[in-house]
Amino acid sequence: xxxxxxxxxxxxxxxxSDRAIRQxxxxxxWQNMPYARWALTAEQADQVRARFRG
Numbered sequence: 253x254x255x256x257x258x259x260x261x262x263x264x265x266x267x268x269s270d271r272a273i274r275q276x277x278x279x280x281x282w283q284n285m286p287y288a289r290w291a292l293t294a295e296q297a298d299q300v301r302a303r304f305r306g
Contacts, residue, residue, distance in 0.1 A: 256291035259300075266304045273300060 259277065263270035274290065277283060282296065292300065 254294045256293065257297045258292070259290050262292075262297060262300050262304075266301065268304045273304065276300070276303060 259270040259273040262268075262273055266273075277290065277292075277300070283290075
């Protein structure tokens with residue numbers, strides 16, 4: 253099992269602001285508890301990469 257990944261880690265990897273990533277995640281409805289810490293699965297992280305690598 254892999255460790256969860258955060259928007260900040262993806263931000264550093266992709267060269268995109270973590271704020272933009274978090275906003276996109278919210279737009280997708282992936283946050284079910286406001287102000288909760290983001291911990292993305294490998295599958296979710298792959299979707300973020302696909303979106304921001306464009």
